Amino acid sequence: MNTPPAPHGAEHADGASVRIGVLVPLTRPGWAEAGRHLLAGLELAAREVNDAGGIAGRPVELLVRDTAADPQRAAAAVEELAGLGVAALAGEYHSVVARAAAAAADALGLPFLCSSAVLDALTDRPAEGVARIAPAQSHGWRIYADFLLGAGHRRIAVAAEPSVYWASGTGILRDRFASRGGTVVEFDMRALTPEAACDELAADGATALLLLVGHPDPAVPIVQAVRRARRLAGITVGAPAGQPEFPSWAGLLGDDGAGVPFLRYLPERFGPLGARVGTALRERLGEAPSFVAFEGYDTVTVLAEALRSYGTDRARIAEAWPHLAVEGTRGPIRFSRPSGSGLWQWAWAPVQVVDRDPAEPGRFRVLHTG
Template identity: 30%
Template structure:
């Protein structure tokens, strides 16, 4: 028999199954979203550049003490007294002059020590070669003051060297006695430490002008006229310019005639003098060496000279009297310019120095040799009188100098107590010896020895009225 299925019951089962499945599907769709997982920590490597630090030991030194003068503050502290000198002893400096100055300084130091030194203490001379270079001289000046412990500096030939050393001396308060450097400015700066016993440029420039003005119109033509025969060299040019600067200031006319050297025949220049409307009162021969002697004889041979009331003025070459009379036999009446002490101006010390100097050079000492010798003797004299060798005491003693030395009688009328006013008294007269012997001598007899020549100017040193021949 066939089995019969009950469809209503089966349908009920099917409906219930769908309901359950539907319910399950609804529950799943309405369930909340799951919580997202926590973010992971990711470490990214970072490279950092660090400046390297180096630890180093640094030693900071104290500021160095400026150099100081090391001269003794009292003579009791010193075993010897040191005096410094600066002179030119090599090129490009004027070594020939420097050797003469060094010889004179050496003689002076020996003479001081032979006479007992300075208050019983021996003198030691320390010399440096400037070579004529200001910077080098300034360095040596500081070395003398701060290392060699000198009480003073002497010497000095070149003006630019003198200016440089003067500043160093002033900085350290050490006296400087200038023997030869001529620039007015060296003393015109009025530095307390700086003294000069050689002539200034202005003193040398005024010298022939003042002499000509004092002798007046020789030939009576109503004019004062000087002819300048200048050789074609630096020497001739410098002297020509100097005379043309100063002579007109004293009412003296000038005319320059060039002299071309080398030459033995001076006919052309002599002819120009002969052709002048008025002969000059003086003819200055600005010519060096034996050429000057040849020129003088040719002038005299042409009738130009004392016989026509014209005086010939020559330089120191004419002081070699044997050579002069050999080459200029008609030279009576010739005037000779001399810079520095001469045999008739010096005393016992000057003659003694000249004798010792001749052992070196077999000649009468040049002006700069006299002042080199006297610069050291002057310092020694001041140190003997000073309370102490310290700068200000020694400066005061130098200002009070009143002493006869080899080249003359030294004193300084203008200084701290009596400064020059710059108008009636030029500023260069500060600590300046006023009586430097700038001389005119004259041959008054044929064959006369130069040592016997009379001094005709200036009045302070005059031994005979001038001119002796007119």
């Protein structure tokens, strides 16, 4: 089921299986930990589809490609997978990579169900074949901004690195804060050390510092520097992109990593399906599954329903998005086109603002829902 990367044409194409191409970051500089969780969810769902008889008696086969957070590598993988006869494309975590994959898939007429990338502008133009499980960044990050505003923050700082994703996030936060009379200032982490960022924060008077940077570097050193600075004892450190969700965060930061609010896309309580899948994912991963693992599971579940109902023709799958109604691990999944969107979107997955409990860093606290 999990086929490792292979040279173009090296895999058989005898039509015995229904093939789904999968894009995941499994090596650096990609966030391999998130990729591992995403792949676990994709693989679990595919195994269950096959245990239930597959697609019209044909097994689902996942052809997995490691993107390593490289947009060009992802685009090349999409072209390769299209040539190998996949019926659809699934996965990806990094927004800039998913954006390149979506463009390549759209050009080839290959349906793409994106699992975890949230960038609003995932496509430059309307793309009938592209759909997404994860909520758009503007939806989740506005909820995060509302949480901060509700907690009394009116001036926040973002420690940012250059990327389309981080710039988009900064813009969403700035617009939301401005609408409520608040302010967002930006620290360019290309020009500042973590210690220098602490100096800027102390001088600025912002009451929260949000990490819009890569993990573990420079996110971990920034948190450590803020926690060591006594003059910043009252500062809230936040990570809207979800870095504290994964075990490596707690492993690297220990108690310093607690009390850092982040976004995750899980319900307050799972129904029977979500609870069963959560148990199976925990066994598969050997640790608590992140929301990314559930996104992976839901992706293959939706694609399986599309394949059962509309067949393996790519054009018919691309036409299926607005007609699907699938019970996912986190609620009923239906697709629509939100205003201004160029893709089909599940509107919306549940959104939580969560942190690790300072009294017990291995436990998560739900601080806000939206």
